[in-house]
Structures are given as structure tokens and as C-alpha cells.
Amino acid sequence: MSIRCHVPVLGAALVLSNAIARAEPDQVRTPDQIRTLGTVTVLGGRPTSLPTEIPTTIEGVTGEEVQQRINATDSEDALKYFPSLLVRKRYIGDFDHAVLGTRASGTNNSARSLVYADGILLSNLLGNSQTFTPRWGMVTPEEIERVDVLYGPFSAAYSGNSVGAVVDYVTRMPTKFEAHMRASSFGEDFGMYGTHDGFTGWQGSTSLGDRNGAWSWWLSYNRLDSDGHPITFANRLLSAGIAGNGGVPVTGAVPGRNPKNQDWLILGATGQIDTVQDHAKAKLAYDFSPTLRASYTLGWWRNELTRNSDSYLRDAAGNPVYSGNINVDGRQYSLLPADFAPNRGAIEHLMHGLSIKSNTQGAWDWEVAASLYDFAQDISRSPVVALPAANSGGAGRITDQNGTGWNTLALKATWRPGLPVGAAAGNSASAHVVEFGYQRDDFKLRTLVSNTDNWINGGAGSRFSEFRGETMLQSVYAQDTWRFAADWRTTLGIRLENWQAFDGGLADATTPAGQLRSFAERNENSASPKFAIAYQVAPLWELKASVGRAVRNPTVSELYQGTISTDVIVNNDPDLQPEKSWTGELTAQRELANGLLRSTLFHEDTRDALYSQTNVTVTPAITSIQNVDHIRTSGVELAYQANDVGIAGFSLSGSVTYARSKIVQNDNFPASVGKWQPRVPEWRANLLATYEMGDKWTYTLGARYSGRQYNTLDNSDPNGFTYTGTSSFFVADVRVRYKVSERITASLGIDNLNNEEYWAFHPYTQRTFSAELGMDF
Secondary structure (H helix, E strand, O other): OOOOOOHHHHHHHHHHHHHOOOOOOOOOOOOOEEEEOOEEEEOOOOOOOOOOOOOOOEEEEEHHHHHHHOOOOOHHHHHOOOOOOEEOOOOOOOOOOOOEEEOOEOOOOHHHOEEEEOOEEOOOOOOOOOOOOOOHHHOOHHHEEEEEEEEOOOOOOOOHHHHOEEEEEEEOOOOOOEEEEEEEEEEEEEEEOOEEEEEEEEEEEEEEEEEEOOEEEEEEEEEEEEEOOOOEEEEEEHHHOEEOOOOEEOEOOEEEEOOOOOEEEEEEEEEEEEEEEEEEEEEEEEEEEOOEEEEEEEEEEEEEEEEEEEEOOEOOOOOEOOOEEEEEOOEEEEEOHHHHOOEEEEEEEEEEEEEEEEOOOOOEEEEEEEEEEEEEEEEEEEEOOOOOHHHHOOOEEEEEOOOOEEEEEEEEEEEOOOOOOOOOOOOOOOOEEEEEEEEEEEEEEEEEEEEEOOOOOOOOOOEEEEEEEEEEEEEEEEEEEEEEEOOEEEEEEEEEEEEEEEEEEEEEOOOOOOOOEEOOOEEEEEEEEEEEEEEEEEOOEEEEEEEEEEEEOOOHHHHOOOEEEOOEEEOOOOOOOOEEEEEEEEEEEEEOOOEEEEEEEEEEEEEEEEEEEEEOOOOOOEEEEEEEEEEEEEEEEEEEEEOOOOOOOEEEEEEEEEEEEEEEEOOOOHHHOOOEOOOOOOEEEEEEEEEEEOOOEEEEEEEEEEOOOOOOOOOOOOOOOOOOOEOOEEEEEEEEEEEOOOOEEEEEEEEOOOOOOOEEOEEOOOOEEEEEEEEEO
8 A cells, every 4th residue: 555645735835835934933822721610711702602601521622732643634533532422434534424422322313412613503403314414524623723522411502412512613813924734645455345455545735824903814725635445335135145047147246244143245345435625714803802803704615526336246257247137156136226326426515604702701791693504516416327337427316405504693691790891801700600692593404306317417307306394493591600609619501492393395206396295394492401510629629510401303304204105295203202311410520730530420311312213013114213212321431631641741641431321211112122222332442642752753642442332223233343333443543743843744643553444334444544744834
């Protein structure tokens, strides 16, 4: 395997280096963060979605730490070593399946966490599955200032989608002129089934920013070109073959066992994705005063992709076989065009964010923020004819999501009673900090599938199917953090929500043109109380307890589901209930001379969890999104971080999590009762050790472990180490960073050093090498 060196990108970096070599070197900036009794106060007027007072566990990492210690090719890599978190990233540039898993939520529950960048919602709450991934591509690793994670639904400032975690990216906003260049290459040695090949790619980025008087600005551009390994595999159960001599005799099928330990044949690799992604961002801020700032962000992301297929099957002449009847060792099977179907996509998304925020830390502060995420173009093309004929075109289908997106509006205020208006910033004399606000979130999904006479470049023809729907969540909230004694602080909050679902419709090829079959509308109210208390036991010891209710409403794709039969929508539950969770945690935290040690007991009790399952109590059985009556999760999380451990320059952080997550009641599918919740492992752990040798070299060793998991509610898939299985894993990562000069750094890294073969339905990356050159001015 070889790693490509992209001379144009590196050359451009060297040109910029020579052009501004006389610029003053930038100084390393430390985060403006103060931790007191579980509180994080964000200073300096930077945009953030986090409330001023945080009544629960929070973990964070700075952008400088990410660059020094983590092989970060995508923004979600910044979360790689956070306690109890896992991002299901299958390959570099994974844009449609990289879902975040948390303490009590698996990587198939995308709607049970919230991801923000500078207060702009990146979570795709149009659905709740692997295909509704947060829009990680709207943030690049090099622009990260810091990342903070709140665990659990303990702040009234967030909807019930915060039941797992809230992730907030704060990106760079300069205080003086700065310029940055990054160029990297990476390569993976991949060997699985009948595929043994190297998959490589590169990434380049540049960014500029400055502050002039009251104005500050930031411009950045990033391009990623990644050839991912295959992620899906055509297969047939051995028992499905018909004994005899029928079909074309072929060789190359790879025998194995599926997750249920049934014998099957792997016939070829599909879903080998070549993706070219462009990301550009412009940010502008104006300070009306030292405590009042207006900010605007424009983000643009484009993705051109192809999904390729490779048949392992060969006929007697050695030609690949993609379709027709085949014979493998005396058994006949039929290949369908969909078994090896290629695919092409063209995606262009736009993101807008506007906010006006005061930050006096006096009697009153307020914020007005609005955002828009628009699927300006989202086209997917696939054939209905088999390879190799499909390589030349032919009939196919076009899936168009134009009109899809979401918008948000937030009005927030903070009141510190007892402080005079205009009190000095940072004044903390008030015993109360009251936060309240109004939020409106609107999500719109539009999907049109059309027939076309040429799947590669033909236009849209007659309608094959159509789907639409919209949800709106309006909320008011208030919470009061009260320091009622010198060593005590409590937070009491309430969130009131009105959820509406409307404009739902479905059509198939038999539906008259211009018409859709309509779904019933929904309008419901809910209340979510929050409570937290913290006690400073001793100068270095702190105890915290939190409890909160979360109501996670059905998404558009969960609620407006079903099929059309005899001109009527069937397999749809118009009374699908929202998930309702009570979550609690108890934390003991000890400050060390050079770090922090934390132990957290957590418990989550969820009613009416939303899952795709089969209702076996009706005839015929129905598979759809349904409510699982009761899931209970209990566990403990230990986290440690410290600098200068033993020797100067050596830092260590790590965590261990135990979670017992079981299905307690499920009337529609009794076989699942007593079984583990899918994709929530019993054990998980990580470790990150970094040694800074002088001011030039930084060495990092990381390790990640996750225990056994299941994909199915009834745990009928015990074999996780196969395609469509979900396995345990242990992987090690290394990174070496060298500071060539004040402005130039070079890094080498290896992810999955031990070349672990592990799965989350699809295979994760195997051993991957990376090299990076960075320049900062």
C-alpha cells in the first residue's frame, strides 16, 4: 500500500509559507473556561449553544489538543476519546452513516443526541437511523476552537433529543490576522472476503481571518478526496440454493456465516464509495460594544460521489458475472440487478446562522439566534439494469430531496437578580442565575423518486414514488441556578413544548399525477422538569446529582411511514407515541494537583422507545417503526485526565463505562423482553497517552475498546464478526507530531494499528496511515 503525495496542495502551502514568512507567529490560546461546582462560563462573546450554567457532567477538548493528539480527518474524530461516546464512522468522509452513540443510545438512534456548531443545529432530526447523520462536513478539524459535550437531558435549554448528549463545536474567530494551511494524505490496507486492495485519499485546506476594529472575519476552504473501502456485500444463504445443474457455473463465491450463524455465500463487494467533498465557510462578526456582538455564518458543502461494485464471481472463461442464474457447487441462485447496482450522487447543502448576543455577566444578558439548513441539491441516481450494461447507461431512477431542510429560531435571556444594570462583567455576587427563552424548530422532508431512461445523465421522467412531511417544535423554558449556601448550588428547570406534525403525504406509481395520499396531523403538548444539585464537600471534592425528563418526539420519517395498498396507506401507526425518558446521574469528582478524577452513576428509564420492529401479535405480521414499551439502562462511568503524570510533558486521559441496557417490556415483540438494547455495549473504554518531548516532538498512543453488541431487538445475531453483524473491538492508534518551526508542523499517524477487523453492520476501517503538513501564521 502506498500513500499518495499531492504535490499541488503541498506546493500551494509552501508558496503561502514564503509569501508571509515574516508574519508574527501566532500564540497558543488557552480556552476561556472556568469550572466551578459543575458550571462552565463562556467568556469573550464567542457564539455557543451552551447555556451559561451547566447543571450536569461536561467533557471538553480544545482544538490545539485535537491537532496535537488525534488523527482527525473529519470533525467527528474530535470525539474519538470522549467517555462513553462512539461515532459509527465507516471510512474517511463518511457522510451518511456516521451516527453518534452515547451511554444509553446506540449508533442506530441518531435523533437521541444534538450536535451544534457555533449554535447552529447540525443534527439531522428528519429521521432516527443510520441514514440521518449529523452534518459533520459543515465543520472541518482545523477550524475547531474547542468541543464540549453535555451528558444527559439535564438542561431545560434543550429538547428531548438531548437525552443522550449535546455536542457543541466552537470554531475559530480571530482576534488578529491569522492564516492556516493543511495538506494530508492517507491510505488503508483493506482485506476482507474477496477484496484485497489499498484505498487512498487526500485532504487540503486553507483559512484566513482577521480583526479590524469592531469587525472580525473568517474564510476557509477544504477539499477531501477519499476512496473508501467496500461497505456492503452481495450474499445468498446457502439454503436458498436449488440443488441441480441449472445456471452458469461460477467460482469465486466466499463461504461464511451470517450474524445468525447460518451458512451463506459472499458473492461480491458493493458500496465502494469514491467521494469528493468541498467545504467553504465565511464568518463575519461585528462588536457594537465590548459586550454586544452580531455574528453571521455561511456554510457550503458539496459532495460528488460514486458507489462502485465488484463481483467475485467468474465464469469458465474468467469473466465477471453480475446477473442471471448462476451455479455454485451444485446449487442454483438468481442474481438481481440490485445485487451489484452502482450509484452516483450530487449533493450541495447550504447553512446560514445569524445571532445577536450580549455578554455582560451583569444583571441581564440576551441572545437572538436563527439558522437555516437547506438541501439545495440532493440527487441520487441508480440503475434498474444489471452490470456491466449499466456502465453505459440504461433505465434507472433518480431520488431528489430538493426542498428538504430545517430552520431554527431561539430567543434567550439570562437574569441575575440583585445585580445592578450595567454591573461589571464577571460579577458573580448574585445568588440566582435565571435563564429562560423561546425556541422554534421546523423540519421539512421532501423525497421524489422518478423514472429515467438514462440513470447516468438522463432527466427525471414519470413519478415512481413520493414522500413528504413536516414537524414543528415550539418550546418555552426556564431554569434557575441558586447558590443557597457557600458550598451548595441547585438548578431547577422546566421545559414546555408543543409538537406538531403536518403536511404528510405518500404516493407511488399508481397514484394520480399531482396527488398524494395524506397522513393525519398531530398536535401534542408535553412538560419536562429538570433538577440538579451540587455540593462542595471539600476544596478538592465535589458531589453532583441531576435528574431530568426528556420527551423525544417522532421524526418525520418515523411518523409518516407506510405503503399504499388499494389506494390506501397501510402499515402506518397514526398514534405513534413519543419516547419519554427519565434520566438521572450521581457524580463524585476529585480535583487532582494536575488533573481530574470523576465517577458517575447513571440511570435511564425510557417508555415508548422508537424502533423498527415486527409486530408479531397481528396477522399478517407488520414491520414498521413502533413503540417498545420499556427499556431500562443503568451503569457507571469512570473518567480520569491529568498532565505531567510521573514526568514533565506526559499527559494521560481515559475512561471506563459499564452499562446494563435491557428491554423490560415489549408487547408487540415479546421475544425481545430481557434482551440487550441494540448497539449499547456492556463495557467500553478508551485511553489516550501523550508525551511532549521538549517543544518539538509530541508522541501519542490511543486505545479504544467496545464490548459485544447486537443489531436486533431479540439478540438473534450472536455472530458480530461478519457483514450485517455488530462486533466488539479493540483498536490502537498512534500519532507523532513534529514542530519544524514556529509556523510549520508535520504529523504521521496510524489508526487501527493492530489491524482489527470489526463491524457495525458495515465494516470499519482497517489499518490506516496518514501524513499531514500544517502551517500557521
